[in-house]
Amino acid sequence: MGANRISARHRTAASEGFSLIEVLVAMAIFSIGILAVYSMQIHSIRGNTSARGITENITLASAKVEELLAQAYDHADLDVGLHQATVPGGYQSLQWQVSEDCLGGDFQGHKCVQVRVTSVASGLRQKDIRIDFVKSNI
DSSP: OHHHHHHHHHHHHHHSSOOHHHHHHHHHHHHHHHHHHHHHHHHHHHHHHHHHHHHHHHHHHHHHHHHHHHSOTTOGGGSSEEEEEOOTTSSEEEEEEEEESTTOTTSOSEEEEEEEEEEEETTTEEEEEEEEEEEEOO
16 A cells, blocks of 8 residues: 555656756747747738838829829820929839820820839839820810
């Protein structure tokens, strides 16, 4: 009967808690997981920043297209040639190129307009948006 008590005592003492090696291995695995999540967060922030820049460029180009479509056919902004506008902030460039009767001789009384917005993101990469449309003399 005494041998059974000692055996039960040893089993209980040996199975309680974690060893130092088990804790270190668990911490190493947990740390690797945290680093992976951190890396994904960095990539997500970069992607969101890039998407924001593209969205801003598209918004600016679309606003200019709507403005030009609302102008009269003989407005100064629709004169043949290259035009530029200043954009607040200084990191975007807004240009539009106007050419007359660009669809050929069969289609007269129209102007082809190409609106281009370029921006520099973080001084490294350019984001370029171009929207083409035709303005008719109606």
